Amino acid sequence: MTKPVSLPLDSLHKEMGGHITDFHGFLLPVRFSSITEECQAVRTHAGLFDISHMGRFIVKGSGAVDAVNRLMTSNLSAVSPGKALYGILSNESGGAIDDIMAYRFSDDRVDLVVNASNREEDKRWIANHLPKGVSLEDPSPSHVGFALQGPRSGEILSLVESLAVALPRRGALLLPAPGGDILVSRTGYTGEDGWEFFGPEHQVATVYRKILSAGAPFGLKPCGLGARDLLRLEMGYPLYGQELTVATTPFDAGLGFAVSTKKGDFVGRKFLLDAEGNPLHHEDHRLLVGFSVKGRGIPRTDCIVSSASTGKVTGVVTSGGYSPAAGGGFGLAYVDRSFAEEFSLGAPAHVRIHEQSLPIVFRTRPFIQGGLN
Amino acid sequence: MEKRYTQTHEWIALNESGSEGTVGITDFAQKEVTDVVFVELPRIGKKVPKGGEAAIIESVKAAFSIYAPMGGEIIAGNQALDSNPALLNQDPLGQGWIFRLKLDNPSEFSSLMDEKAYNAYLSDGGGQPGHG
Structure with missing residues (x-):
């Protein structure tokens, strides 16, 4: 076993009384106060999660959207620039390598957010499948990511980063910052309204701190992985490694909505869809x-x-x-x-x-x- | 009443005659367990050896086994935990007790850690994952 990695917000979390756990090799707070109270805060007010363990890739170059689209089950070409799309990174036999979010900014720029446990595997898989002229960058080792979630998130964010408040649901934008763009999207993993930020450590950590203090009067609580897991489970969202593995297809997991029957060829299509685009059933699954x-x-x-x-x-x-x-x-x-x-x-x-x-x-x-x- | 402690973070206190013991979990354990949802109390009359599983705490986070610090027969379970499991978080060393044992061998008490030894055990890393 390799030593777990401390993330940039680690010392702040300890000051805040976070109970820290090893999650797939990353040290993260499992809770600050009580898991129940943190869940309640997200459902009724707002909660703030450190998600710096998640990977973010930047895929750039002529034809980046088409290249990524060939690796995803959902249809990124049908999504307009400035929008995020959920999809499965499928292998040749239809198994899920990961479930990911893709953020389309132009035909030549797509950002991806992937699960911590699959970051290296995803990076290899994607890089090996990119055509000439399209490259993958991985700024995640030195980034900070957080999710602001809950019905009062917009009011809180308007006091801190008002540009992002106007994003529509699943909208995404890039905020220029020293050291690289900050990826901001109106997305989340709790079923509540909310925003996610990924970007250079120092800048995003500053936004995280500002939200923490601006949010307190609105009932915002810092939240850990315990609440994150329960909130996603209440929504029935899958967690990679549990509901999704290389042995499961999106259809097995009830994620048929994330498989496009209309797009062209993509990796895994032959196992997932017949020639007419109908889902193929595998009786042993x-x-x-x-x-x-x-x-x-x-x-x-x-x-x-x-x-x-x-x-x-x-x-x-x-x-x-x-x-x-x-x-x-x-x-x-x-x-x-x-x-x-x-x-x-x-x-x-x-x-x-x-x-x-x-x-x-x-x-x-x-x-x-x-x-x- | 003096409490003694186990490496798996239970406490036990004896009655005056030393024939019965009341068992609960420590404040450290309560914090690790987090919000208790309910407690599976042992059946009255069940015999448990020292270190044997006697109860299960179900929390929002996970299920935790509670082991008997000393061997004996279960003579009571804390029914108050049925209607108010949060007592275990609020007052683990008092009203949040879990069960009572009629002890097989009261002298086992002296083999358990006293408060000072338990605190030393905690600061020595006894509370790291892998215990309890």
Whole structure:
């Protein structure tokens, strides 16, 4: 194991009383006050997350959009400049190398934000697939990234960085700064309105500090990974490594919306779509379903799911948690394709938690009402 | 009443006769566990060896096993935690106690860490991930 990396905001987080954890080799706050309070702050007021562990790439050169588009499942050419797009970086056999955000600025400039755990792998994969004349830069080792999330984010940001407030939902812009552009977008991973910033360490850390103090009167709280995970799970968003792996396709994970049937060829298309652009089903692939627990129990990653009528093991939990807003214990599980449909129509199932079998019921995603739904 | 501590961050206090012990988790453990959602209390009459799993705390973050600091038979669980699990965060050393044991061997008490030894254990890195 290599030593975990300290990120630029680390000493500030310690001063703020952050409880630090090792997340894929990066030291990050798991919480500052209480995970529950931090979630509540994001849903009702605002929260500020350090996301400096995430990777940001800049893809530049003639035909950059087309080059990136060939590597993504969604259609970047259909997106106008100044907009962000979610998509899957797929391998030849349709498996997810990562799930990413692409920010189109011109035909010749696309920025990407990728998961921390996949940063090096993504960089190799993308760089190996770029045509001559298109290059990839990785400013992330010396950058700071943060996410301001919650219904009062706009009011807070207007006091600090008013240019960014006017961005539409999923809009993105580049703010010039010494040491490189700051990527600003109206995006997030919580289901609430919000903005994300990535850019040179010193400049972005300054904005982070300003938001922290300007936000306090609005009920803003610094938030950790614990709240981030629960907030995304309430929305049913996937986390790479749990709901998405190289063994899963976007369709398995319920991310069909992120696979364009209209765009031209892209890596993985042959495995994902037939010649007419219809999704191909792979019977041996499990499907991701949402569920909640009836009774007292919190499902966690790797808990076993079984059919209540046959007793047969039919799946495994990928993420689970507890949220009053989501109705108690709830989670996501990959279940056998044949069982997924029965379960969604009400077939009884159990989840195994600490040697006990508790009944679960199918749930549609998101698990909560509100936010941007 | 004097408390003694385990490396897995439980405390135990004996009654006057020394035949029964009350068990809870330390303030350090409470902070690590974070917001408690509920506690699986042990069944009354269950026999647990010293170091055996006796209860489970479910928090927003994860599930945590609570081990018996001394061997014995469960004679009570703190029912107040059923309706108010937050007691465990608010008052871990008092009202947030978890269960009571009728002790098999009261002399095991002296083998546990006293407060000074436990604090030294914490500052020596005993609270790092991998424990508890």
